Amino acid sequence: MRGINIFTIPLSTCRWAGILIVMGCFLFKSASGQVNPDSLVEYSLSEIVIGGEIRHADYQQRLFRVRLATLAQQDKADIAGVLNQLPSAHVQTNSRGETLVYVRGAGDRQVAIFLDGAPLNIGWDNRIDLSMIPANVLGNITLERGAVSSAYGPNVSGGAINLLSRSLEENTAVREGTFQYGDPSSWQTRLMAAGRKGKTSIMIGGNITKTDGFRVPDSANLPFGQSGSIRTNSDRESAVIYGRFGREGQKGSLGLTLFHTVSEKGVAPEGHLNPALEDVRYWRYPRWRNTMAIFNAVKNDSPVHLFTTVWASRFNQEIDQYLDESFSEITFQQEDVDYSGGVRAVAEWKVQKTSIRGIGYVSSSSHDQVDVERSPTGEIRGPKQLYSNVLYSVGSEIARGHRFGGQWVVGATMDGMTTPSTFDKPRQPTIQTWSVNSEADVKLSKNSYLLFNAGSKPRFPTLRELYGVALNRFVLNDDLKSERSWMSEVGYVLATADLSFQITGFVVRTMDTIDQRNVIVDGKTKRQRVNLDGSRVLGFELSGAIRITDWAKVEGHATWMRPRLIDGKTSGHLTEKPETLMTLNGELNLTPSSRLTTTAIYVGKAYGLGTGNEHSVLPTSLELNARLSKTHYFNSNGLFIDAFAGVDNLFDSLTLPQLGLPSPGRSLRIGLNLSY
Secondary structure, three states: OOOEEEOOEEEOHHHHHHHHHHHHHHHHHHOOOOOOHHHHOOOOOOOOEEOOEEOOOOOOOOOEEEEHHHHHOOOOOEHHHOHHHOOOEEEEEOOOOOEEEEEOOEOHHHOEEEEOOEEOOEOOOOEOOHHHOEOOOEEEEEEEOOOOOHHHOOOOOOOEEEEEEOOOOOOEEEEEEEEEEEEOOEEEEEEEEEEEEOOEEEEEEEEEEEEOOOEOOOOOOOOOOOOOOEOOOOOEEEEEEEEEEEEEEOOEEEEEEEEEEEEEEEOOOOOOOOOOOEOOOOEEEEEEEEEEEEEEEEEEEOOEEEEEEEEEEEEEEEEEEEOOOOOOOEEEEEEEEEEEEEEEEEEEEEEOOEEEEEEEEEEEEEEEEEEEEEEOOEEEEOOOEEEEEEEEEEEEEEEEEOOOOOEEEEEEEEEEEEEEEEOOOOOOOOEEEEEEEEEEEEEEEOOEEEEEEEEEEEEOOOHHHHHOOOOOOEEOOOOOOOEEEEEEEEEEEEEOOOEEEEEEEEEEEEEOOEEEEEEEEOOEEEEEEEEOOEEEEEEEEEEEEEEEEOOEEEEEEEEEEEEEEEEOOEEEEOOOOOOEEEEEEEEEEEEOOEEEEEEEEEEOOEEEEOOOOOEEEEOOEEEEEEEEEEEEEEOOOOEEEEEEEEEEOOOOOOOOOEOOEOOOOOEEEEEEEEEO
């Protein structure tokens, strides 16, 4: 590793560890209050504003939640490792080394990721590398699918994933530390302290992680750019500092979230491509920085309630392109700096059983880029390229209870995008279009509901899709247009003390789907973004949990989809969209203080895109993970210890989400979780 910097101050990994440990010890000493021995895996949540919209306790039927207890048992440093707990979610790492999530076959740029109500997606490309977002900052994760609330803003046609900071009950404090080592060589250290006294709460923490790379499954076929059992150029090192301050009162609440991530990593090359014939990405990210501030405010003045989220971020990265798989000679560099900020405001008027919401959203993003051509004789720096866009949304929602024991919601907005700066490329005309959403639930009995959802959402092309060439890998398309998706679903929910069950049928029809095709330029295969006539995803989703006994329970979800490309009068396959996804979690309490948890993940048939635009069948896979833990609580001093050992991909199964880019093979880990 070349050394991680926090802002501009160089720090070695050892110094990072020392800073975090000192910070943690100080917080451990200064925090006050008693903590329950189960606090490591469970926290209470106060009322939360998600995407600027109120979530009532009696209206969360379409909201799928992954709680802290489940997150903690994954032992993951980043959220990418836990998102397979969400129904219809498929996580994969692309050829740029970015870990992304797809929901119900929707593309990664259609799925919006929020932290405490603010979008995490980088404006240049409307997506975020999930492997760089820490997991231990979170209290839980929620997923909303279908036509989500108008309050989320533009570009949410594939749903919304909400990452929510931890929250504590009044007069409670907790301090946590995690120390973990894994094989292949990897380790992570995480520290966190949080406390709440009266109406004020504070949380501060950080983590550092390092891996030399992941093991390649024995059955992987990588004829190019791979030797040995560790995946070529798959090392990574990162450090994160974060904090959350909150204040609640009778007339409202305030919250401030801050985090800063520094990282560097390699990008595994596509092992099926012959570099003599194809452009292969021999990339490294020697610099990856993400800094963000999020401010939330809620004002409760009956009959009007105001919910506001304001955010600002700075993202900085460098991409180094190497000559070959030896990674010894840099031929090209790309230096990026992105700034973004925005505000969302929702005003709600309550009149008896009716709520009327006025919604306003605006965000602005800029992308500064410098391309540098390198050679043994020197370097040639290109001009500074500036691109920017502004997204906005204005509309309203109406929610009302009905005589069938539930409520309905109808919303509509006018969404828009403009591109003030486009460097030397033609400026795009301003785009304005509409968005609608509707949903209703009908109570059938004390424990069962029917759910309905329908609507239509646009997805604007990103700045990178319009203007980015990815170190000469892409050819631009001046005629690229926006997508539009039509969504509908109907579901049935049953929830009792020992059993919960939900089945949902859904259909998504997208017009002008943005996809890729391969083109030949000067004898080399390059890629170009194009609008297809459209696509259709038809599917069923099943999720549930059952407690078999006091010491055993099972939970999970399964999705069957028929993702089809529609091109004129013919239809074909959508690239890298599995037809079946299943995750099954089992928990067995062997003794009062020891627990065995298992996770089985099945990925069904999908299709990869070959160099000649032909589709190749990607293999199905079944991955089994297991974790054994032993806990002990010391009554004398309140220390809670959780010692664990785990194995991921126990049978070293081959999972191939994209041609030439297998997922990790078998890995082992041991560690300690401490809570006080």
